[in-house]
Amino acid sequence: MIQKVAIVGGTHGNELLGVYLVKKWQEFPELLHRESLECVALISNPAAVAINQRYVDRDLNRCFATNDLANQNLTSYEDQRAKEIAMQLGPKEQPLADVILDLHTTTSNMGISLLPSSKHPFNLRLAAYLHSLYPDIKICFGLQHGQNAPMLRSLSPLGYTIEVGPIAQGVLNADLFQQTEQLVHEILNYVDATNQGNPLSEAAVVTVYQAIANVDYPRDAAGELRGMVHPQLQFQDYEPLHPGQPMFLTFTGEEILYAGEAVVYPVFINEAAYYEKQIAIVLTEKQQIDLEKE
Numbered sequence: 001m002i003q004k005v006a007i008v009g010g011t012h013g014n015e016l017l018g019v020y021l022v023k024k025w026q027e028f029p030e031l032l033h034r035e036s037l038e039c040v041a042l043i044s045n046p047a048a049v050a051i052n053q054r055y056v057d058r059d060l061n062r063c064f065a066t067n068d069l070a071n072q073n074l075t076s077y078e079d080q081r082a083k084e085i086a087m088q089l090g091p092k093e094q095p096l097a098d099v100i101l102d103l104h105t106t107t108s109n110m111g112i113s114l115l116p117s118s119k120h121p122f123n124l125r126l127a128a129y130l131h132s133l134y135p136d137i138k139i140c141f142g143l144q145h146g147q148n149a150p151m152l153r154s155l156s157p158l159g160y161t162i163e164v165g166p167i168a169q170g171v172l173n174a175d176l177f178q179q180t181e182q183l184v185h186e187i188l189n190y191v192d193a194t195n196q197g198n199p200l201s202e203a204a205v206v207t208v209y210q211a212i213a214n215v216d217y218p219r220d221a222a223g224e225l226r227g228m229v230h231p232q233l234q235f236q237d238y239e240p241l242h243p244g245q246p247m248f249l250t251f252t253g254e255e256i257l258y259a260g261e262a263v264v265y266p267v268f269i270n271e272a273a274y275y276e277k278q279i280a281i282v283l284t285e286k287q288q289i290d291l292e293k294e
């Protein structure tokens, strides 16, 4: 039985879609009302929202590793917020919020992507249900998944990062705002129906993308950028990248090719916030999961 759902926005203060959706739901909480569950809407990083920046001291969505939450020496603004949020929604072993929806935007062309905390059967069934409603939705498992991950979603095994894009930082997009709002309502309907013993029908097989590696930009020995995402790869998130296809273009016009041996499906291509993390592209593998066998 899922008793409590937390909807979180503003984990990154300049990702406005989640900020304004959560503020709307705080103003009109009746919109989240469902018979069988309690919903809370929460702005996770209010100080970053106030200055329209990703974070104040450090990335809040990397502050939820179990060891960091327990470390009283970590006292940055975001480390303190993470501890407060973990008190409110966690702890990881037995979270107060059974389901967590953490709303993000990306500058990459990822459409609406659901990144679950784990491959828990509930998550796969929910993914299959959403996929049957919205054939374009993508289900993606990060390199760091499971509850040891440092993301806010890891407070619950039924936690999800919802990434929506492409949207520039500090900008709203009406179509994507409404699509995300509708998606959250469909998730609440699914949870409510499951609670009431009337599970909504799902597809038998779900396609997921599993992250396998991060790729950095070309850089010189001092770490200075030497190139950019190749124009043929820009905005091609979730499209197949074949061995020998171009990934980067250097400032002097030289192409750098994908040297792997298998077809991969890049995501977070040229994400603005990942330059500082030295990630240009996240490579994923496409997998089919048969729910009958789970």
Ligand SMILES: [Zn+2]
Binding pocket: 011, 012, 015, 104, 105
């Ligand atoms: Zn974000």
